[in-house]
Amino acid sequence: MHNHSHSRQSPDVGNIRAAFFLNLLFTVIEIVGGVLTNSVAILSDAVHDLGDSFSLGLSWYFQKIAKRPRTRKYTYGYRRFSLMGALVNSVILTVGSLLILINAVPRLFSPQQPDARGMLLLAVLGVLVNGAAVLRLRRGHSLNEKVVSLHMLEDVLGWLAVLVGAGIMYFVDAPFIDPLLSILISLYILFNVYRNIRQSMQIILQGSPGVVSPDEVEKAVKSLEKVSGIHDLHIWSVDGEYNVMTLHVVLSEPLSMNQLHQLKAEIRKRLHQLDVQHITIEFETPDEDCDLEVCS
Incomplete structure (x- = not known):
């Protein structure tokens, strides 16, 4: 008795594609702006955004693969490729944030005064462009899109820090503000990356999805009139959205095929x-011995 329903809310490849082109375009603007303003900080961020563009392109590629239908080789489809994109981006975010920390901490003790006016102009543009990308990605539901949105959120927060810092430095001689804000932003990003990596690892290790409670499942099935119990219950997620379950249902009495069909539908x-999309059910009669060790 199997339910092979495959209807679900598909990840929006267009969200990541739009974020990729926005980030790549702004990277070019950053390089030109950094040269014109003679700002090493902006040029450094341009290099960071160039790495972001690479990871976004990779995420776009993985997300496209994730939409392919299932095959004999990948019987659950390619959904987990989206998870690979999330993991790769998490690693890149971690490395990028650590590099920012390595460069920002020494500047607390020997701060450098940048071109505040040029930074202000680029910061406003940076907030607008990256903010638009974040809003676009927030519509998505896949873990890959969530991790990619962290890339964009990192850039938005970074440019907000540049905006605030440049505004203060334009009127006050306080160059230490820029590295201090960079350190705080990097720590915030690392915290969110940790949460996403933990979620990704739980999916890879086939842990129970947080949105599906085994106790609620048992309660919902055992409350049916013709069911005396369940066992061998397994719940896992393919990609953080598409949840899979297998279970053995013990009947209170033998049923006809038509009755089994109705019970299975319920x-x-x-x-x-x-929130379980793919369900495999095995029915057992009251006096039937389960041949699996885990059933005992």
Whole structure:
């Protein structure tokens, strides 16, 4: 008795594609602006954004692969390729943030005065461009899109820091503000990356999805009139959105094929409401011995 429903909210490849082109375009603007303002800080951020563009392009590629239909080789489809994009981006974000920390900490003790006016102009443009990318990615639901949105959020926060810092430095001689804000932003990004890596590893290790409670599943199925119990319950997620479940349902009495079909439809309906998309059910009669060791 199997339910092979594949309807779900597909990740929006267009979101990541738009973020990629916005980031790449602004990287070019940063390089030109950094040269014109003679700002090493902006040129350094341009190099950082160039790395972001690479990771965004990689995420776009993985997201496109994730939409392919299932094959005999990948029987659950290519959804987990989206997860690979999230992991690669998490690693890049971690390395980038650590590099920022390595460069920002020494500047607290020997701050450098940048071109505040040029920084202000580029900061406003940076907030607008990267902010638009974040808003676009926030519409998505995949873990890959969430991690990619961290890239864009990092840039938005970075440019907000540049905007505030440049505004203060334009009127006050306080160049230490720029590295201090960079350190705080990097720590914030690292904290969010840790959360996303932890979520990704739970999916890879086939842990139970946080949105699906095994206790609620057991309660929903056992409350049916013709069910006396369940066991061998397994729940995992393919990509953080598409949740899979297998379970053995012990009947209170033998049922006809038509009755089993009706019972299966009711179980499927209840489990769909608990955010389970792919369900495999094995029915057992009251006096049947389960041949799996885990059933004991």
